[in-house]
Amino acid sequence: MATKNLPFANMDSALHPAGRLSLSRATVTLAVMLVVHGLTKSYAGPRPRAVFAGVDMELAPGDYVAVMGESGSGKSTLLNLIAGLDSADEGSIKLDGTELTALDDDALTALRRKRMGFVFQAFHVLPYLTVAQNVALPLSLLGVAGSEADARVAGMLAGVGLSERGASMPRELSGGELQRVAIARALVHGPQLVLADEPTGNLDAETASQVLSLLREQIKANGAAGILVTHSRVAALTCDRILQLTLAGLRELTLQ
């Protein structure tokens, strides 16, 4: 298993159950869950375009990083590559030691189903399911049903402050509430990695701030790692680290 040095002391990481588990093995290192190495992507076509090259990134459980960059810099593409939804030209993506680039579509889908959660800008809450049914969707895909599923859904809804809205239909919810549902859905099955693409792009500043806090809190509380793709410095500042994506790869940023 790959390891890395702790970049900086992080109270959330230190208190995290996964972190404690790793600490029991080695007091100064955490297990690296996601390793991206030498990732290169370009778009073919009449006018081929290089998106980025040589992207390296490592993520341990409890890490929550923001990826920023100019429009068209490939932030969402990077997220899709990590999710196994798009294929890279070169490079490697390992999740818990599994090389994603070597997997076929079915295996990638199974991996996403078990180990990843997603939060989108446009929420994508299914309009014909109740709030609780929407949250339960990943569980039902994993074959978790009955009282176990109900308990997990209830727990997640409580976590995102929507305990009373389980039976509501999405059309009865505000944008902020819909994104809370999406966060609950992204975490209900205990994924190792949460990928959030501009999750507050459709929300006002105050609601956005609440959603970002909730997202961080839930990722940390569930022992997952998270990647937040955003244009917003405010949003980025809620993460542990901020990375900037350029043509040449990722570099760490320090924002005031």
Next chain:
Amino acid sequence: MHKAKVYALQVVLAGSLAQNKARSVLSVLAIALGVALGYAVQLITGAAVNELALGVQFLSGDADLQVRGPRSGFDEAIYPKLARLREVAAASPVVELDAKLADRSDTLKIIGIDVFRAAAVQPGLVADSADRLDHLRSDTLFVSPAAARSLGVDVGGSLSFQVALRAVTLRVAGLATADAHQRFAVTDIAGAQENFDRLGRITRVDLRLKAGVDVDAFRDRLQAELPAGLAVQRPEAGVKASESLSRSYRVNLNILALVALFTGGLLVFSTQALAVVRRRAQFALLRVLGVTRRQLVMWLMAEGALVGIAGSTLGLAGGFFLAQAAVRIIGADFGAGYFRDLAPTLTPAPLPLALFFFLGVVIAMLGSLAPALEAARAPPAPALKAGDDERAFARLRPSWPGLVTIAAGAIASFAPPIAGLPLFGYGAIALLLIGTLMLMPRLAVLMLSIVPTPRGAPSRLALLQLRGAPGQAAVSLAAIVASVSLMVSMAIMVASFRISLDAWLERVLPADVYVRASAAGDTAYMTVDDQARIAALPGVRRAEFLREQQLLLDPSRPRVVLLARTIDAANLTRQLQLVSAQMTPAPGAPPPVWVNEAMVDLYGFVLGSVVEIPIAGKPTAFTVAGVWRDYARPQGAIAIERERYIALTGDRSATNAALWLAPGAAVEQVSRAIDSDIPGGSRLEIAAPGEIREFSLKAFDRTFAVTYALELAAVVIGLFGLSSSFGALVLARRREFGMLRHIGMTRRQIGAMLATEGATVTGIGLVAGFGLGWLISLVLVQVVNRQSFHWGMELSVPWAPLTGSALLVLALSTITALASGRHAMSARAVLAVKEDW
């Protein structure tokens, strides 16, 4: 409207048509198919009827009135009395008959005229001839160019006709002047009477009245003076009577074709409804930008009109070629036998062209109306919000309009025919169909709540989706419910008819062998000697003879058939399939006749009533002693005891015979004996009941072939509709599929989800379609068939073929749903989560 707004509308709407290319093309094709079928049927039957009218018009020439009677003719002594009337300028006696061509299966219309009289009334019938005496010779005739062509005979050649069982040969002296399509021959009236056993009898007198005579007043006066069984009428009334025989069949074909067009309209509706839902947010934006409700409705209706214009144009062209091919391959009556000798020229007339073009456009626009109104009514603010789609269908939910429409349909089914046509019956079917479609959202909710929720995630999600968005499911269902119900109702009707026909044939064919003088025409019959010889043939245990005649009871209707046959009142049910009680006339009451169901419907000859029937020029009273089922004579038929007929007419000839064989005797043996022992016996048609049954059922299937074709078209359009709806729904849900792919649903699972949705929606469509189809079949059997053709039948549901068809439709629609979902399963759908709209 501000130019910028118009531009915005154009951009959004044109963009939408381009985006929905495949579905727009499907809608155009559906309308085109409906218009093509409707126009082709109209073109063919219209041309055939026109040809029939032209024929009658040509043959009646300048006559103002015609005196007609039984098909076998009436006493020629009437003619001089008519000619001497002071209002009559010229009178021309005519012997008109369909002569059986010897040793051929077809007939030729023979018109016997007095050339001197005809010149004054029907100059067109008098042919040019090098030897004018040919007009007076009894062994010559003048054939029309069409007859010469079809019979392959030239001037100087000869034609042989079967009269009784002997052959009569006449020389072709020249060509009658006539337009290209009429098939007939003209001969001297005395020759016709002599050659075709019509001595002393004529079939018609054409009258040209003096100038200034009030034709209708004179007609009424003359009618009162004519002997029983004769009628005087304008020549065009004869056309109407001829037309009426095929009218119900033609109207039914037209209705079936219109049903295909209606199903096409439903396809436009479902396509537009779903396209409008998909563009709901776009329309809301346009409304925010300042586009008025009216402008939006107009633009959406314009979309429908564009589909209609394209479909109608394509359909009219297709219909013309389809009509030409149909006439060439199956004939002008689609194999039903109404216009057997006609080869009409199909000429596109402006009125039907305009009518069907208009129908196509209007139906497409009507299909767009409800979605357009919904789009315009939607308040912009909520419509801009994602997840508002199902609200668009909320207005489809109230159940009372559907229930009221169905109730109206049920009431309409009890109404009597109008002008002999089951117009209320058709109306009832339309109302039942529309009412059920209006109820579909409610029914969909109800049926979806009954379906148990499956355990597997894809099927579970599919069902939850359908339960959450029943309005969308109902829109997809419209076309499939319509086409399945039509398929089911037609299948039940045809099966009921076929099974009833089979049972009827079994009942009416109790003998071992049937013999008839000829299949068609008025000239073939068996003389008393022939009958005696047949009865005495070795192997024949018992022989019964039947004389078929045609009587004119109502000049506006075709002649009814009089069957003079041996009747065993004690065992009547073995001879006739009675549908009424059997009664014996009270002592002193007029003697009995037995009538078919058409006589009850058309002439009111109900059981027990005393009716007057003109036989041999004398009105004779009879008691209706029973009503029997008859699938052969929709114009009406009366069965009378043969002895009574002979006593009234002195006519001992027979047209048909039923033979019971002695034990050990074979049909072939009797057939050979008829050929060898009866003079002219080889001209008799001999068949065993099994052969007649087989032939009749084949003719039945041939007649219904076009029905099957039109029904198939409706089902294909229904499947188009389902495919179109699913395509639109899948497109509208691509973000959903994108999200599901993100969270770990495989392509196979999404495929399974769509297949489940397709199968569930179709399953509901099949259940609703079967229920509605059964109801419609009741109307078809009890109202439409009864009022159109006066045929009663027992309802039979062909379970096996219907179950097979249902499974096929289920499989096809599931495959259709899967095919429509191929976008959803493509990698691109994953990126759809980035889309806002």
